[in-house]
Amino acid sequence: MTPPLLLWYPLEECTLVYTYVDPEVPGPAVAERRFGRTGPQGDEWLGEVEETILSQRPPQSSTFKVRISADEIQEGTTRILRAPVAVDTAWTDGPDDWRIDAVGDSVTVPAGRFSNCLRIVYSNEDIGGGVLWLAQGVGMVKHE
DSSP states (O other), rough: OOOOOGGOOOOEEEEEEEEETTTTTTSSSSEEEEEEEEEEEEEEEEEEEEEEEETTOOEEEEEEEEOSSSSEEEEEEEEESSSOOOOOOOOETEEEEEEEEEEEEEETTEEEEEEEEEEEEEEEETEEEEEEETTTTTTEEEEO
C-alpha cells in the first residue's frame, strides 16, 4: 500500500537545484539534491538523498535516508511532516517545533508557480526557524 504522505514527497530518481535563504551565507544559497529511490519495504517507502551545497567553497555534500510511512516523512533524523495533513497539525522533533501553517497554499519560485502546497513552519530556540513549501506530486519547492 502506498502511504498517502508520498504525495507530498515523491521518491523519484531525479536531480533538483534550488535556492534558499541561509543567514550564514551572503545572498541566496544554492543546493543540488539527487534523489535515489529504493521503493517500498513493508509498510514504508525508503529513499536516499545526496545534497550538495553549491554556494559553499568548496561545495559541501551530505547523504541522508528518507523514510515515508503512513504517519510521517523523515529526512535523516528529522521529521518534516506528520499526519494528518491539516492546518495546525503540530509536532516536536528534538529541539524543533513544527506546524502545518497552510494547506492549499501557492508559491512562485524560479521553476514556476506551484499551487496546492503545504506551508510548514518550524522553530528552534538556538538557530531560529524557517518555512518549507511542499507541492503535491513534486515535493519541496521552497525553503526559507
